[in-house]
Amino acid sequence: MRFSTALFVWVLLVLATVAELALFRTPLDRTLFTVSLFGLAGLKASMIAVFYQQVTREGGDVAVFYFFTLWVALGFIIGVLTSMSQITATHV
């Protein structure tokens, strides 16, 4: 990875963070806000993974498990949270 590329990615990461802050200040529909906010976070994470961790250069074998891990991590969150849909805490 060339120094200039790393610098460029850093600039993008900073800008994306600024965008998140700007998003926060903008009056938006809640769903749109959430999707955009975490979309930006996901974008930043992907950039770090690809350009800094260089996951794509490691080869397909590492990438396969990277993706699998993502699925497990996301599946864990989604799987657990969906179990409680239609349940609300009824305070005794």
Add this chain to the structure above:
Amino acid sequence: MAEITPNSVRYWLFTTNHKNIGILYLVTSFYFLLVGGALALLFRLQLAMPQTEILSASSFNQAVTVHGLVMVLWFLSPLGFALANYIVPLQIGANDLAFPRLNALSYWLYLFGGILAAIGFFTPGGAIDTGWTVYAPLNTAKYSPQVGTTLGALGLLMLIASVTASTVNFLVTIFKMRAPGMRLMHMPMYTWGILLTVFLMLFAFPALAAAGLVLAADRALGTLYFVSQEGGALLWDNLFWFFGHPEVYIVLLPGLFAVAEILPVFARRPLYGKRVIIWATVAASILSLMVWGHHMFTTGVNPLWREVMTVLTETISIPFGVITISFILTLVGASIRLKTPMLFALASLVHFIIGGITGVFNSSVALDYGLRGTYWVVGHFHYTLLGGAATGLIAGLYYWWPKISGRMYDERLGRIHFILYVVGYNLFAFSIHLLIDMPRRVYTYPLESGWLLNNMVATTGALIFGLSFLLLFFNLYRSLRKGAEAGPNPWSSWSLEWLTPSPPPPENYGGQPVVSADGVISITPLPIDGGRHMHVNHLSKAPMLVSLGTFAVFLGLALSMPIALVGLAILAASLIIWARESWSSHHMEGLEFEKWPFQGVEKTRLGVWWLIFGEAVLFSGLILSYLWVRFMSASWPAAGTAFDLTTGAANTFILLTSSFTLVAALAAARLGRHSMVRAGLLTTFALGLVFLLNKALEWAHLFAEGHTFGSSLPFSTFYVTTGAHGAHVLAGLIVLAYLIVRSFRKTEGIHESVESFGIYWHFVDIVWVFLFPLFYLF
């Protein structure tokens, strides 16, 4: 290190050779079997008749809890890993695991973790008594105030650290250290079993770690996760069983694959459908990550979610059915020799079939309404884990004993052991199964219940079964003294470990194992080279001392602070010893390995990848805990009100920049510009430090305003989640400090080290990338 006599105490304390570690695990796991077994016999005696008072209700609860924890976590898996440690490197043609000191660390953490949990018995209030499943809110300080519960939780955390290290170690070893020509499909079944087991461990144990960390925070710091109704019982249920279900396959697979290894040898025919068995296990393992809901059918969760869980659970029967039939088909056209390993392997299969069938009952939501919390469930898991998995591992022990000890056990004693074992076990387990009306974990029952007969038979069976182990120990002990010499290959098996003497020499093979294109394994002598030798008995003080230090820290945290400080000192000193040891990372010099998969990914770097994959699931568990309590709460502070946005944003920019400076250091390393490398590393360190200081100030500010750990859920979740992240930053800084010191002394190999470290550091950055919006903006 000065000369240490082989087999002296210091030799065993500081050894890192996989064969020695295997023996340590073997002896220790059987010690824990005796502990767990003695507890079982105690409460079986209590339950043999109605209304007895051999054990009080409280003692009974402690006995069943510790029995469960010890058997699952300190006996079964460690026995599987005892054999794995000894046999896997031999089977693939390596002369040790990828990271021998880490391996030793795994063992000592396991031992000290068990001791820590057991100390609970001697503290006021006794040991942990919540059941091995440690449900909430019973596990909180309010309902289980005794320090024994905290000690149990801390011992568990040490065990999790131990298995995480093992997981990384075996994953790298099996992928990167096979003999040239040994493709993955060529590997013997036991190694395959261990490979699939450690994959599951990688993804399952972090969920338990998340649950354990949160519980420790609730008990020690007063956070509100399990105490509150928003979090409480269901949050623990989900976290624990996301771990718990894969855990039972983690415990099962080594035994099952030991059976797969043994059947063909004694049937004198190849395994039927080896490829299919492996793929079926892969499928079952992936499915096992998706079925934890079947432990929560009666909790009131979403009905559709329950149906999905039922279907997914039932689907697991299909791959296991395929595996079972493949085993049976292996015997067709065979010439079966019923030696002791084969007898136990076949018994394991029969028990596993029974256990698997009763499991299908448990997958039904409707039947679960009636069976949950009854002895039917106890019967099911004893058939699969004790009848199936443990029996398979005992078969493995008898099978590999000649290789490990160099002696043959007595075949007739083995047969007698087998008969007593099977009769005793089934008397116990079948009677238990018939008690479908009896609740679990009750210390006594009334005569009118009609449960006396089955309980009495079960206890009798348990006694016979327990006593049969004495025969095993006697047989093995006697073989060491008087057993016939085993020779390298008493069973006429095919795999690599049988091509070397029994027991193997320290370096395993006097040469380079190679597999030819047409499947012939041979050992080519290594070129004689004056200076080279294999450091295969490398001794190191560090792993044992690190574990001792950790033990003292945890003991002190639970009981008395001065002990914790002593522990911290030992820990710090031992880490420095570790860093300074002149340890050759090329201790496998001279050996070559199969290149695929993970071609071009150096061992340490691959290890770091596996580590962060596991840590990703840990953070997933912590984040989901936060989201869970948030969505269950009627109200939550609006974003930007509770936590200072400027601090959070500043920390985000700082951490992002630290990733950049680290990448810059890496680029400089590639160009050989060492002063730039040092500058980059130092800047990264400084930025990391600023991040932590910023966070400390933030916390101090919040504390000053009265927002402590237990103020409310928004603050509990903030402190625990960002705290766990901060701990990862701190750990990174410690490693970075070591790298910086090294970069000043020795620049050779700095590029690889910075690259490996970078993978970890950037991961920590990625986690923050999500924590920032989650806590500050959302």
Add this chain to the structure above:
Amino acid sequence: MSEITAQWFQLFNLYALLGTVAGVVVIGLLLFNIVRYRARDGVNDPPDAPTPGRIPPERGRIGAVWILTGLVGGILLTLTFGTINTVNLILTPPRKPAMTVEVHGFQWGWKFIYPNGKETVGELRLPAGTPVLFKVTSDDVFHKFHLIEFKYGVDALPGRFNEVWFSTDIVGTYTIQCFELCGAGHSNMKSRLVIMHPSEFQKWYGGG
């Protein structure tokens, strides 16, 4: 005994039947093979026996897998239908419950709160032949409200109400017990379930 219990046992017996048949067939096959293919004196090893230092050849036909998958899948499908039917019965009473009783588990006993405000501890009285809806909760830790003779129950969790309905025609005294470990008093966390003639129940229950 009660509709749910009757259907539960029907389902259990279905599983038991299919399970026993499957178990007997599979274990039978295994035992048959062990006996049939035992090593005999003077008979050589099969030609593909393990040879030291040789990777064993592959063996087996993929067809077996598909047949097996179909078979097991078929059995599971049958069982799933039965399960879904029974679950529906447990979730939805065929007749509207005449009364809702709140059940509170606590360390270590059961408290019952009737619609008219009447409270009992340790004994639950109900009229025969009347569907009742239980709303089950816990006042402290995780318990399970379980009706032993009727073979079902539901978890009692703090902060939530879990619902399950119940009805029986048979007068008598039955056992309620906690089926989730909840501390030192867990084994004694029982209550009596007394099913009375509707007229007797009315006398005890009083008006409103």
